[in-house]
Amino acid sequence: SYVLTQPPSVSVAPGKTARIPCGGNNIGSKSVHWYQQKPGQAPVLVIDHDSDRPSGIPERFSGSNSGNTATLTISRVEAGDEADYYCQVWDSTSDWVFGGGTKLTVL
Amino acid sequence: EVQLVESGGGLVQPGGSLRISCAASGFSFSTYSMNWVRQAPGKGLEWISWIDSSSSTIYYADSVRGQFTISRDNAKNSLYLEMNRLRAEDTAVYYCARDRGYDFRSGPNDYWGQGTLVIVSS
Numbered sequence: 592s593y594v595l596t597q598p599p600s601v602s603v604a605p606g607k608t609a610r611i612p613c614g615g616n617n618i619g620s621k622s623v624h625w626y627q628q629k630p631g632q633a634p635v636l637v638i639d640h641d642s643d644r645p646s647g648i649p650e651r652f653s654g655s656n657s658g659n660t661a662t663l664t665i666s667r668v669e670a671g672d673e674a675d676y677y678c679q680v681w682d683s684t685s686d687w688v689f690g691g692g693t694k695l696t697v698l
Numbered sequence: 699e700v701q702l703v704e705s706g707g708g709l710v711q712p713g714g715s716l717r718i719s720c721a722a723s724g725f726s727f728s729t730y731s732m733n734w735v736r737q738a739p740g741k742g743l744e745w746i747s748w749i750d751s752s753s754s755t756i757y758y759a760d761s762v763r764g765q766f767t768i769s770r771d772n773a774k775n776s777l778y779l780e781m782n783r784l785r786a787e788d789t790a791v792y793y794c795a796r797d798r799g800y801d802f803r804s805g806p807n808d809y810w811g812q813g814t815l816v817i818v819s820s
């Protein structure tokens with residue numbers, strides 16, 4: 592089965608840049624989607640197909656994917672960005688797989 | 699405005715059955731594939747099932763195959779999940795999510811409902 596590995600937590604000061612990695616075997620050959628989930632709320636799509644930003648998502652959110660790591664980057668972090676972030680890919684051995692999630696804390 | 703509203707969750711005894719629903723509005727439901735995704739308390743997201751727009755193709759995660767059944771009624775703009783032989787580990791918030799992709803492998807899930815909580819306990 593295919594496994595996506597995310598750090599449990601990432602901390603960043605307001606105004607700085609947060610980078611949330613998502614590791615997987617040759618993930619660079621797959622298409623990665625990212626979701627933001629605030630407490631008590633449903634997930635929200637923030638990046639799809641590695642680096643596409645859906646309508647309504649701030650330009651501060653960006654994504655990249657290469658080799659064994661995909662990365663969600665949030666520039667000029669705001670308090671409102673504090674949330675859990677999940678990466679997702681499709682794999683032939685596991686179908687749809689989510690990473691374990693990363694809790695972003697804004698200091 | 700796209701809206702997905704789940705309902706039908708609740709407390710069910712181990713071994714019991716439950717059907718949850720997802721009412722869709724604000725888009726052409728019959729042209730989109732749909733997913734069910736669940737989240738156990740304090741845990742991450744788990745994809746459990748996908749159905750294409752015409753119900754002709756269905757996929758399940760190994761963890762629920764043979765136990766859960768996904769279906770839809772395009773005339774009623776509704777998605778369903780029939781859950782049987784429920785176990786404590788099925789306790790979770792169940793989300794329906796619209797699939798924006800052109801096939802099962804594409805994704806993403808671009809809209810999600812608020813979820814319905816299913817608790818399996820005696």
